[in-house]
Amino acid sequence: MTLEQELVSLLGKPIADAKRRELYAALLKLVKQKSAERPVTSGNKKLYYISAEFLTGKQLGKNLINLNLYDEVDQLFKKYGKSLSSVEDVEEEPSLGNGGLGRLAACYLDSAATLDLPADGMGLRYHFGLFKQEFRDHKQYEVPDRWLSSPSVLTKTNVSYTVEFGKLSVKSRMYDMDVLGYKTGHNMLHLFDIDSVDESLVKEGIDFDKTAIAKNLTLFLYPDDSDEDGRKLRIYQQYFMVSNAAQYILDEEKKAGHNLMDLADHVAIQINDTHPSMVIPELIRLLIKEGIPFYKAEEIVTNVCAYTNHTILAEALEKWPYAYLQEVVPQLMPIIGGMDFGVECAYNNNPDLRIIDAGNTVHMAHIDMHYGHSINGVAALHTDILKKQELRPFYNIYPEKFNNKTNGITFRRFIMHANPDLSHKIDSLLGASWKSNATDLERLMQYYNDENVLNAFAEIKHNNKERAAQFILDKEGVEVDPDSVFDVQVKRFHEYKRQQMNALWVIYEYFRIKSGVTFPHPVTVIFGGKAAPAYYQAQAVIHLILCLQELINNDPQVSKYLKVVMLKNYNVAKAEKIIPAADISEQISLASKEASGTSNMKFMLNGAITLGTMDGANVEIKNLVGDGNIYIFGRSSDEVINLYNTNGYHAEDYYKYHESIRRCIDFITSPEMLAIGDAKLLGDLKDNLIHKDWFMTLLDLESYCNVKETMIYDYSDQERWKRMSLVNTAKAGFFSSDRSIAEYNRDIWHLK
Numbered sequence: 242m243t244l245e246q247e248l249v250s251l252l253g254k255p256i257a258d259a260k261r262r263e264l265y266a267a268l269l270k271l272v273k274q275k276s277a278e279r280p281v282t283s284g285n286k287k288l289y290y291i292s293a294e295f296l297t298g299k300q301l302g303k304n305l306i307n308l309n310l311y312d313e314v315d316q317l318f319k320k321y322g323k324s325l326s327s328v329e330d331v332e333e334e335p336s337l338g339n340g341g342l343g344r345l346a347a348c349y350l351d352s353a354a355t356l357d358l359p360a361d362g363m364g365l366r367y368h369f370g371l372f373k374q375e376f377r378d379h380k381q382y383e384v385p386d387r388w389l390s391s392p393s394v395l396t397k398t399n400v401s402y403t404v405e406f407g408k409l410s411v412k413s414r415m416y417d418m419d420v421l422g423y424k425t426g427h428n429m430l431h432l433f434d435i436d437s438v439d440e441s442l443v444k445e446g447i448d449f450d451k452t453a454i455a456k457n458l459t460l461f462l463y464p465d466d467s468d469e470d471g472r473k474l475r476i477y478q479q480y481f482m483v484s485n486a487a488q489y490i491l492d493e494e495k496k497a498g499h500n501l502m503d504l505a506d507h508v509a510i511q512i513n514d515t516h517p518s519m520v521i522p523e524l525i526r527l528l529i530k531e532g533i534p535f536y537k538a539e540e541i542v543t544n545v546c547a548y549t550n551h552t553i554l555a556e557a558l559e560k561w562p563y564a565y566l567q568e569v570v571p572q573l574m575p576i577i578g579g580m581d582f583g584v585e586c587a588y589n590n591n592p593d594l595r596i597i598d599a600g601n602t603v604h605m606a607h608i609d610m611h612y613g614h615s616i617n618g619v620a621a622l623h624t625d626i627l628k629k630q631e632l633r634p635f636y637n638i639y640p641e642k643f644n645n646k647t648n649g650i651t652f653r654r655f656i657m658h659a660n661p662d663l664s665h666k667i668d669s670l671l672g673a674s675w676k677s678n679a680t681d682l683e684r685l686m687q688y689y690n691d692e693n694v695l696n697a698f699a700e701i702k703h704n705n706k707e708r709a710a711q712f713i714l715d716k717e718g719v720e721v722d723p724d725s726v727f728d729v730q731v732k733r734f735h736e737y738k739r740q741q742m743n744a745l746w747v748i749y750e751y752f753r754i755k756s757g758v759t760f761p762h763p764v765t766v767i768f769g770g771k772a773a774p775a776y777y778q779a780q781a782v783i784h785l786i787l788c789l790q791e792l793i794n795n796d797p798q799v800s801k802y803l804k805v806v807m808l809k810n811y812n813v814a815k816a817e818k819i820i821p822a823a824d825i826s827e828q829i830s831l832a833s834k835e836a837s838g839t840s841n842m843k844f845m846l847n848g849a850i851t852l853g854t855m856d857g858a859n860v861e862i863k864n865l866v867g868d869g870n871i872y873i874f875g876r877s878s879d880e881v882i883n884l885y886n887t888n889g890y891h892a893e894d895y896y897k898y899h900e901s902i903r904r905c906i907d908f909i910t911s912p913e914m915l916a917i918g919d920a921k922l923l924g925d926l927k928d929n930l931i932h933k934d935w936f937m938t939l940l941d942l943e944s945y946c947n948v949k950e951t952m953i954y955d956y957s958d959q960e961r962w963k964r965m966s967l968v969n970t971a972k973a974g975f976f977s978s979d980r981s982i983a984e985y986n987r988d989i990w991h992l993k
């Protein structure tokens with residue numbers, strides 16, 4: 242049967258007569274059929290990647306690419322006047338992650354399947370995922386995002402386990418999503434849920450009764466750790482996840498006829514941040530139930546489990562009061578107590594190493610580091626900081642466990658799907674090998690002086706900008722000029738990521754334009770991202786940006802040269818639309834604070850130039866592209882760490898002694914701004930910047946403004962800019978998640 246015949250038979254009517262939803266449903270069935278035909282990847286040893294978040298993005302386009310059917314379906318639809326991309330829009334995006342950590346998990350599943358490694362993901366089927374972001378009165382509002390729909394990418398299974406808590410027990414149900422690799426490989430993402438979840442608990446906004454566990458267990462994904470509410474519910478969720486995972490893994494092992502004493506020969510578990518750390522005591526508990534002695538169970542589990550750290554922010558390292566755990570998971574407490582006793586005996590004189598500290602707080606990361614065999618950071622600088630600072634006491638006792646695994650991104654989604662024109666152009670120049678062997682992109686360097694190629698790349702960028710401009714007009718109602726410089730910062734809102742610094746630059750630029758000084762090209766500053774509902778300061782920064790958007794875009798004198806756009810509800814689909822259209826990639830975190838960043842890699846791959854600090858993976862980007870193809874500013878991580886240690890940073894001084902900084906900050910509560918915004922929110926934001934500024938915005942502001950100015954002037958030298966852009970794409974191969982996964986496998990999992 243031809244593809245057309247298959248589709249027509251699934252549709253029950255000719256393609257030309259089908260509506261978008263019908264076409265979507267038929268393609269979903271087609272993908273499921275083709276998945277069923279592809280053998281599930283198997284081997285002697287299997288990885289289980291346990292994560293509270295999998296930010297998978299829409300599945301249809303990615304699956305068609307990985308089945309090598311995308312272009313064929315695209316052509317077929319065109320023949321009948323249909324658009325595949327508008328059919329893809331029908332799918333609801335699963336909002337099962339906050340940001341980088343969740344998206345990384347999804348990229349890693351894609352790459353593990355592509356490399357033909359047996360590797361399943363294990364997580365939770367949240368009914369509402371992360372909240373949907375709306376704007377009213379220039380503020381963020383959070384509304385539930387019911388992403389589950391019918392027909393669904395998930396398949397309901399009959400797999401079910403009993404999970405016991407202190408006060409109740411629940412029965413789980415497993416749902417599966419096929420994970421197809423590019424051309425080869427087929428793994429599963431297993432998401433656990435309970436049948437008794439009651440979606441009607443959700444009334445106004447995203448508030449709900451946090452005590453009715455059997456009804457709310459998998460209702461929501463936690464919007465970051467700054468939401469102090471429902472910490473116990475978070476423990477319920479985590480234990481539910483790992484208990485299901487542990488039971489499933491041991492079941493598979495028994496079915497395979499393996500001896501549980503040999504677990505580490507057949508199973509590797511990667512613990513994605515501390516959210517799944519309870520899998521360690523849970524597995525030990527289950528092995529003991531199978532008759533294995535405690536000390537032996539500990540040894541087996543240590544050889545199975547490996548831990549990835551994604552942050553050095555102390556507040557994000559999970560610590561739970563002993564009493565909470567005692568209430569929720571009493572059966573784990575003797576195990577955790579025993580593990581802590583082991584630590585006490587071995588390292589008696591060092592309280593920093595204890596799992597349960599003197600204040601009766603349980604440190605989840607300490608469980609991972611003592612009772613796992615590998616500890617990795619997510620970029621070279623981050624791993625160095627872990628060794629030297631944050632986790633130093635552990636590095637001193639377990640130097641051999643520490644290793645770096647610089648993050649990566651899947652090229653199937655972030656160039657092949659997001660930027661098909663660039664992808665096809667590269668195919669025509671290099672052939673298709675770069676899709677499986679990303680460093681082949683480096684061969685683009687031979688076109689460094691080839692005007693035709695440079696112009697073709699520039700034209701693709703321009704077309705992407707035109708499409709993005711249309712999208713911005715449709716979704717945000719803002720008209721932007723595709724010939725302006727697209728300066729983009731899209732990521733979660735957090736003070737350390739310093740969106741407020743970018744907003745202060747907007748104010749600085751507003752003054753410049755008012756005084757008659759303008760750039761040769763207009764600039765469009767594009768923001769996108771959500772703030773945790775309870776994170777007041779981040780909400781205030783969003784408010785500032787929305788007020789500036791209103792003020793500037795409606796000022797005819799200024800808006801000729803400068804526009805501000807805040808995209809609402811930034812998600813994977815929007816990332817795929819905006820990143821290929823960017824000229825400038827804003828990666829401006831306070832040095833030492835961004836563990837890696839992954840949008841920096843996506844922008845680079847799509848030919849944007851980084852404006853960034855020496856933080857996270859920016860350092861590695863700079864090493865790859867060279868100083869001439871990136872714009873770096875600001876203090877180094879050593880300088881910043883030193884300022885923290887010596888209490889050497891005082892925001893007030895910058896405000897007092899730098900006239901230009903003071904002017905920008907004062908503008909936050911100027912009459913113009915107060916005519917639009919909320920005086921309390923803007924006033925608090927301003928006060929915080931002057932008196933607290935924990936993430937040192939003012940420290941780097943001047944250097945940021947200077948370098949950004951140079952960069953925007955350099956945009957006029959298009960011949961140079963086109964070359965910089967080419968170099969960025971050419972050198973991005975290192976950041977393929979295929980490389981990251983190959984390294985995890987080589988150093989940690991040893992699957993094949």
Ligand code: 26Q
Nearest residue numbers: 341342345463465466551619835836837838839
């Ligand atoms: C913790 C406790 C309670 C509730 C929520 C949380 C929580 C939730 C999400 C803690 C952290 C997160 C997410 C962290 C995250 O996304 N980190 C990012 O990980 C990326 C992938 O490694 C890095 O590139 C980013 O630098 C890092 O910020």
